[in-house]
Amino acid sequence: MSASTTTQGNTAEYQADTNVGKIANFVDTRVGLSPIIKEFGRKIFPDHWSFMFGEVALYCFIILLLSGTFLAFWFDPTMVTTEYTGSYVPMQGVEMSAAYASSLNISFDIRGGLFLRQLHHWAALLFSVAIMVHMARIFFTGAFRRPRELNWVVGCLLFVMALVAGFSGYSLPDDVLSGNGLRIVDGLARSVPLVGAYISMLIFGGEFPGHGIIGRLYIVHVFIVPMIILALVVVHLFMVVVHKHTQFPGPGRTENNVVGFPVGPVYAAKAGGFFFIVFGVLAAIAATVQINAIWNYGPYDPSPVQAGSQPDWYMLWTDGALRIMPGNWPFTWEWDLFGLVTLPMAILLPIVALTVFIIGMFTWPWIERWVTKDNRVHNILDRPRNAPARTGLGVAAMVYYGVLMIAATGDLIATHFHLAVNDVIYLLRFLFFFGPIIAFIITRRVCLALQRKDREIVLHGRETGRVQQLPHGEFIEVHEPLDEYRRYKLVAFEDNQVLPAQQDAKGKVTGSEKLRGRLSRLFFEDRVAPVTPAELDAAHHEHAHDVHELESAGSSSSGH
Amino acid sequence: MKALSQKRRHPLALLALLVCALLLTGGLYAVATTTNQAKAAENYTASDVDEGSKLFISNCSTCHGMNGEGSDSGPSLVGVGAASVDFQVSTGRMPMQMQGPQAQVKPAQFNEEQTRQLAAYVASLGAGPEVPDEESLDVSQGDAANGAKVFLANCAMCHNAAGAGGALTRGKYAPSLMGVDEKQIYEAMQTGPQNMPVFNDANITPDEKRDVITYLKTMENNTDPGGFGLGSLGPVSEGLFIWTIGLLIIIGFAVWLTSRSA
Numbered sequence: 021m022s023a024s025t026t027t028q029g030n031t032a033e034y035q036a037d038t039n040v041g042k043i044a045n046f047v048d049t050r051v052g053l054s055p056i057i058k059e060f061g062r063k064i065f066p067d068h069w070s071f072m073f074g075e076v077a078l079y080c081f082i083i084l085l086l087s088g089t090f091l092a093f094w095f096d097p098t099m100v101t102t103e104y105t106g107s108y109v110p111m112q113g114v115e116m117s118a119a120y121a122s123s124l125n126i127s128f129d130i131r132g133g134l135f136l137r138q139l140h141h142w143a144a145l146l147f148s149v150a151i152m153v154h155m156a157r158i159f160f161t162g163a164f165r166r167p168r169e170l171n172w173v174v175g176c177l178l179f180v181m182a183l184v185a186g187f188s189g190y191s192l193p194d195d196v197l198s199g200n201g202l203r204i205v206d207g208l209a210r211s212v213p214l215v216g217a218y219i220s221m222l223i224f225g226g227e228f229p230g231h232g233i234i235g236r237l238y239i240v241h242v243f244i245v246p247m248i249i250l251a252l253v254v255v256h257l258f259m260v261v262v263h264k265h266t267q268f269p270g271p272g273r274t275e276n277n278v279v280g281f282p283v284g285p286v287y288a289a290k291a292g293g294f295f296f297i298v299f300g301v302l303a304a305i306a307a308t309v310q311i312n313a314i315w316n317y318g319p320y321d322p323s324p325v326q327a328g329s330q331p332d333w334y335m336l337w338t339d340g341a342l343r344i345m346p347g348n349w350p351f352t353w354e355w356d357l358f359g360l361v362t363l364p365m366a367i368l369l370p371i372v373a374l375t376v377f378i379i380g381m382f383t384w385p386w387i388e389r390w391v392t393k394d395n396r397v398h399n400i401l402d403r404p405r406n407a408p409a410r411t412g413l414g415v416a417a418m419v420y421y422g423v424l425m426i427a428a429t430g431d432l433i434a435t436h437f438h439l440a441v442n443d444v445i446y447l448l449r450f451l452f453f454f455g456p457i458i459a460f461i462i463t464r465r466v467c468l469a470l471q472r473k474d475r476e477i478v479l480h481g482r483e484t485g486r487v488q489q490l491p492h493g494e495f496i497e498v499h500e501p502l503d504e505y506r507r508y509k510l511v512a513f514e515d516n517q518v519l520p521a522q523q524d525a526k527g528k529v530t531g532s533e534k535l536r537g538r539l540s541r542l543f544f545e546d547r548v549a550p551v552t553p554a555e556l557d558a559a560h561h562e563h564a565h566d567v568h569e570l571e572s573a574g575s576s577s578s579g580h
Numbered sequence: 581m582k583a584l585s586q587k588r589r590h591p592l593a594l595l596a597l598l599v600c601a602l603l604l605t606g607g608l609y610a611v612a613t614t615t616n617q618a619k620a621a622e623n624y625t626a627s628d629v630d631e632g633s634k635l636f637i638s639n640c641s642t643c644h645g646m647n648g649e650g651s652d653s654g655p656s657l658v659g660v661g662a663a664s665v666d667f668q669v670s671t672g673r674m675p676m677q678m679q680g681p682q683a684q685v686k687p688a689q690f691n692e693e694q695t696r697q698l699a700a701y702v703a704s705l706g707a708g709p710e711v712p713d714e715e716s717l718d719v720s721q722g723d724a725a726n727g728a729k730v731f732l733a734n735c736a737m738c739h740n741a742a743g744a745g746g747a748l749t750r751g752k753y754a755p756s757l758m759g760v761d762e763k764q765i766y767e768a769m770q771t772g773p774q775n776m777p778v779f780n781d782a783n784i785t786p787d788e789k790r791d792v793i794t795y796l797k798t799m800e801n802n803t804d805p806g807g808f809g810l811g812s813l814g815p816v817s818e819g820l821f822i823w824t825i826g827l828l829i830i831i832g833f834a835v836w837l838t839s840r841s842a
Contacts, residue, residue: 072834110728110795127805138806145822146830153827196732196741197814290837297833305826310806311818316741316799318732326736327746327754333819429816431747440681440751 061284066267070161073154075291079298080147081249087140088242094130096122097238099194099231108315116194116319119234123193123314139306144189146302148182148334155179159384159414161401163266165394169385171259174252176382181249183334188241190332193312194234199320200329202233204339211367229322266401269512271505275399330428340427341370344448373452377420391539393519405474406513408467409543415463416456423451464546471548474510478502478551479559499563511550518544624662624700632701635694639675648705653679660771661708662699667767669695673774681751682774709770709780716786717762722794730788731795734779742812743796748775758800762793 036042048054065071099117106112106121108128126133155175158164164172191198206228210216225232264278273279281287317326331339345366347353353366380387388410389395404411426433427448434441481499489495502510521529521537587593637646643654650656657665668674669690673683690698699711715721732741738754740746745756752775757765769789772778784792810817 067838069831069834069838072838073830076830076834110724110798112725114725114729134806142822142826145818146826149822149827150830196736294833294837297837298830301826301829301833308807309821310804310809312815313742313804313806313809313812315805316812318728318736318741321733324733324737326732327738327740328744328814328816330815332815333823336816336819432813432816434747434751435745435753438751440749441747442750 057284060261061282061288063261063264063283063287064278064280065265065283065287066278066280068268070157071265072294073150073157075294076298077147077150077154078253079295080143080150080302081253082295083143083299083302084140084147085246087136087143088246090136091126091133091140092242094122094126094133095119095192095238097192097235099229099234111315111318114319117234119192119194120314120319123195127315135306138309138311139302140189141311142305142309143302144186145311145333146298148186151175151179151182152334155381156414156418160404160407160411161266161268162398162407162410163401164385165388165398167263167397168259168266169389171256171263172385173382174256174259176378178249178252178256179381180378181245181252185241185245185249186332186334188237188245190312190335191237192234192241193314194320195314195317196320196324196326197312197314197317197329199229199322200325201331201335202229203322204342208367208371211364211371213361213363229320264399266399268401268403269509271508273400275397278399328432330432333425336426336428337421337424338370338374338428340424340429340448341373342367343430344424344427344445344452345370346449373424377417380417391536391543392516394516400512403513405467405470408464408471408546411467412460412462412464416460419455419459420452423448423455427452468546468548475548475551478507478510479555480563501560501563513550515549516544516547518547624696624703628697628700629704631694632697632699632704635690635698636701639689640698643676648702657702657705659706659708660702662703662711663709663767664771664773665699665702666695666711667764667771667773669698670761671764682753685755709767712763712766712770712786716790717766717793718790719762719794719797722790724791724795724798726788727791727793727795727798730784731792734784735792738776740812741814743799744812757796760796762797765793765796766790 034045036045096118099119101115102118102121104111104114104116104121104124106125106129108124111124123137126137128134158172158175187201191202206220206224209220209223212219220228223233223236224230225236265280267273267278267280270279281290283291330336345353347366353364353369355363355365357363402410404414427445430441430444430448433439433444481501484498484500486498487495488498519537519540521533523529524533636644636648640648640654640657643651644657645651645654648657665674668683670688670692672686672688675689676683677686688695702708703710731743735743735757738746738748739757740754743757746754748754754776766789767773768776769779769784769792770781779789804812810821
């Protein structure tokens, strides 16, 4: 198109026939979008249900922006004391902050307010669920490997930002539950050695709770964090376009192509439809299932902490880390250094436990690359079973996170399963240290077993369940050989070898290299190799023998 | 009068005056506090006490002693009052099924008449809180907003903001308050059963107790405004919901969308 317009007179300019075409042509000749749409519209996306969670998160974010804008019209982010006069009877005449009063008004007196509040909150929960499931998919399939390491980091930043967005929003209604959450933030800030009290004063504008925190969190929640998330989403998607989508191994799929459907028209229609499906599902949930009944908790008052006080699920793990940390066992955890600094280890150690997880998450692509020394481009995904050590480690991390998350719910577990809350805590303390190790060992073993099963299926085919007798009396089960397409999926994976510690340029084997060698052994020493064509031939030959005997015996066995 | 004035410098005069003053203030206080106390609903007869005594000896004395004086396995019942007995027995907590961190609710072992007789007997052992009358339990006279204030400041720490119950240490727990009888709520506040503190009439006045009951009954009768309430357990049950049902629905649609490609 550009060529025809620059060379004047040679070719007549394109004239559209229809009205829509004329408008489209007018716009295109002014802004020149067609090359971009042409390029983007031909992006190929492979189809797999597990690739959809990033989209779910994106759609949740859009729904959050829409419903949040509605809420912002009526929410009053100030802590001015007021008397509630709305229609919720048990709170009438109670003194509260304007923030809480306006949240109650949104819930009871603004038409559609409660629905949109619930939609906003449910969307926030699904947003963080989708992010986490999406991250798990990326991790377990090895989609973070070169060239996508930086996009993994952007994704991790989005995960952290989702936590900040969720927590700042959870704190806004200024009810007792959200105030309890802020009190923990205050406690965490104060636990910082030397400057803790100053940090707390800076956050809250004076002594907790002060009169400024809701207004500050409001700006964080409606402006700063959404802007950061939006910017990161743009970078994230831009990198997806640049790198192209990954795909599972399959016939015709290589490191240099992408097999799937183009954005236009198939994928755009699917994605657009999926947005409305997610919106519809969330709307249905918001209309039928109650969330965060702020009217139950009452206006914030620093004195009470109610039974069953927990943060939203994505923050549970932070609360859980504090809950399972012993306070005075086996010795007091408040360390006094030379009378100069007090170190409240009962708070600092849980923070360390959380930080270890976050740092491990951000740096994993580099850790794995260091161990495997694999710096190749990977556009074909691993099936989780074909990377047993990584999968085991991923499950161990999930158990670590899960134990901390469940630790925050110890009181509910105790009441609902008729246990002592102390015993629940003791068990969780044990699982905090040993659960990930047990999970790693079991998962790795399960992966290896599944790989062996795959091998077995490739070599001997599918078990049909038909048992037949050979002429010489032996019973065999008839196996049905796999077709080539299915077999390809089971044999096309990388055969990673143990890479022992290497000498460096000076001929020395360094300590870190020895460690790397040991980790490499842990990763790959029990590996199950993919079936080679020679093995396959041998197996087929053996089966052909059985089948031949069966067929030749067919006529004689009919007499029995 | 002369005799009295002559003795005004007697060494014991100060003591006598002190005794008089103490009697007066004590008496006035007693009068003031009893006017604040819920009127007794029951007038027990001697035969009630007698029957109660028999029931007590055959059902309760193993732990609480032949005369309610207590033993190693159960506390003394002298002075616990009729309200305490009515609460423990009518909710089925007593007689206790087994020793444990806390007496469990179970179907009541005694009918109303027997419960009344047991209460009469225990009340006869020593003065204590009495079973509240109808008026103290009449929620139509209560103020739900004040009840909410009292409840959130005093009860929600253990019983949860929505009265859904919560855990205490070592297997003890604060039970759910939904579906609990007005009288039993009142008696629980008055007598502090199991691990519950006593909220006597000086802590929470009878009117405030009625407000609390009114608030709880309002909560019980109001359906959750936002839809299905998920047990009023807050963020944990909401998180569980989105991770199970919510995520399953989304996965279902994702599988459906991507299966239509080939």
